[in-house]
Amino acid sequence: MESAAGRTQRALAVWLVIAQLLQIVAAQDLQVDFYGGTCPSAEKIVRDAVEAAVAKDHGNAPGLIRLHFHDCFVRGCDASVLLDGPKSEKVASPNFSLRGFEVVDAAKAELEKQCPGIVSCADILAFAARDSIELTGGKRWEVPAGRRDGNVSINAEAEAMLPSPQLNVQQLTDSFTRKGLSQSDMITLSGAHTIGRIHCSTVVARLYPETDPSLDEDLAVQLKTLCPQVGGSSSSTFNLDPTTPELFDNMYYSNLFSGKGVLQSDQILFESWSTKLPTMFNVLSTTSFTSSFADSMLTMSQIEVKTGSEGEIRRNCRAVNPVVEAPSPL
Numbered sequence: 001m002e003s004a005a006g007r008t009q010r011a012l013a014v015w016l017v018i019a020q021l022l023q024i025v026a027a028q029d030l031q032v033d034f035y036g037g038t039c040p041s042a043e044k045i046v047r048d049a050v051e052a053a054v055a056k057d058h059g060n061a062p063g064l065i066r067l068h069f070h071d072c073f074v075r076g077c078d079a080s081v082l083l084d085g086p087k088s089e090k091v092a093s094p095n096f097s098l099r100g101f102e103v104v105d106a107a108k109a110e111l112e113k114q115c116p117g118i119v120s121c122a123d124i125l126a127f128a129a130r131d132s133i134e135l136t137g138g139k140r141w142e143v144p145a146g147r148r149d150g151n152v153s154i155n156a157e158a159e160a161m162l163p164s165p166q167l168n169v170q171q172l173t174d175s176f177t178r179k180g181l182s183q184s185d186m187i188t189l190s191g192a193h194t195i196g197r198i199h200c201s202t203v204v205a206r207l208y209p210e211t212d213p214s215l216d217e218d219l220a221v222q223l224k225t226l227c228p229q230v231g232g233s234s235s236s237t238f239n240l241d242p243t244t245p246e247l248f249d250n251m252y253y254s255n256l257f258s259g260k261g262v263l264q265s266d267q268i269l270f271e272s273w274s275t276k277l278p279t280m281f282n283v284l285s286t287t288s289f290t291s292s293f294a295d296s297m298l299t300m301s302q303i304e305v306k307t308g309s310e311g312e313i314r315r316n317c318r319a320v321n322p323v324v325e326a327p328s329p330l
Helices: 004-027 042-056 060-072 101-114 121-135 155-161 169-177 183-195 200-206 217-226 251-257 264-271 273-283 286-300
Strands: 197-199 237-239
Touching: 042 060, 042 101, 042 121, 060 101, 060 121, 060 183, 060 286, 101 121, 121 286, 169 183, 169 264, 183 251, 183 264, 183 273, 183 286, 197 200, 200 217, 217 237, 251 264, 251 273, 264 273, 273 286
Parallel strands: none
Antiparallel strands: 197 237
């Protein structure tokens, strides 16, 4: 008789196939150079906004990548994470530290001047994430566009769907599978932490009351200095990759070999045999990592996209378009 775990694994495998087929169907409506005829300067406008923001504050690069990820995992890549509101995704606890909203606003404002009502906020996020990776040393790829913006944003959905840093390997794999992403995609996309920073509140559970034995001793001492148990500030931040924190390379994976994965969900990628070999592959060279990362980002950017007549093209990325009432008959 098949075990419960076996049935669960089989069900997840079936769901992965279904999700991938649905993404393929949706992706057929996305096109490279989608705005070539309606707003030829669209990608350059976004690129200019991202470049200016990263030059001013390097933290905007990982911020925009994370913003795109958090958007796609909730209701698909529809810019629902950008909507303001007392019960929107923005107020969910996993999104408290999101950044990059002002960069999107700047790009959207310029786009509305040059091509009003044409370029979606969802496509801006996809372009901005790609540009952030390229500007920090990663590989550029062509982004198929044509996404439409959603008009629903619910904080409870973000709480439920975004993977927690405390999840184990199987739980992380399951959360990605539900979105049509493979375990290989999960391992590769985790490499985005090569240029990110993190708050004390996210890592404190690995430090107190007992130090996680898988954590490098020297790193543990450093983290405890930055995040004391008494009077520690959750606003304190530190690099996820202390080796080359501003360069999009494969050093994140090298750190895992030495127990220097700051997040528990990062370190377990190397502790678990099911993910150890793929993790080691990504360590082989920056070239192999950045190439596989571009492929996984391309897959992620097509999760449950809205196209055609679905959704809308927001004029303001922070709010749905106002309803225009038809004039009453005379």
